[in-house]
Amino acid sequence: MGFYDQSVTAANGEEISMKDYEGKVVLVVNTATGCGFTPHYKDIEAMYEKYHDRGFEVIDVPCNQFAGQAPESDEEIHQFCQLKYNTQFPQMKKADVNGETAIPLFKYLKEQKGFEGFGKGPAALAMSTMLKKIDRDYKNNPEIKWNFTKFVVDRSGNVVARFEPTAKMNDVDKCVESLL
DSSP states (O other): OOGGGOEEEBTTSOEEEGGGGTTSEEEEEEEOSSSTTTTHHHHHHHHHHHHGGGTEEEEEEEOOTTTTOOOSOHHHHHHHHHHHHOOOSOBBOOOBOSSTTBOHHHHHHHHHSOOOOOOSSHHHHHHHHHHHHHOTTGGGSOOOOSTTOEEEEOTTSOEEEEEOTTSOHHHHHHHHHHHO
16 A cells, blocks of 8 residues: 555545645645644745645644644634635644554554654754653654654655654755655
């Protein structure tokens, strides 16, 4: 099973096949409205506007598994994103990305690209310190560590990169641009 064999549920309940994204560069991200990383929406929207006409798509999957930072309904999340960040890409149905209830798309993505670290800097140190308290073995499993973990999928359906929330959005942008 590959990326194009996966699907995700849209906020309206419609099942969206990843086959619909064949030949496109896709950014898949788990999001939250009340997170310190929520301003990433601004950069993701800027990338969407800059690259959409060249075949770039965003699959935004809100998730409430990390400190309950996305408690709203799907409609409220959509309204928040449009009003605060003027997002034009759709938000999917809120879903789990870890554990037994994780949606298959995220199980697949984690199998393809495991956790490789938070990088350097204050945000990376803060994330490492926090996660050690939650999961002492966090470095050795592929689970999503927090909101705004991003996966980049190339035009052939290969998961080519995983960016933790602490990654610089410029690095995400450069990766996407290199695939267009």
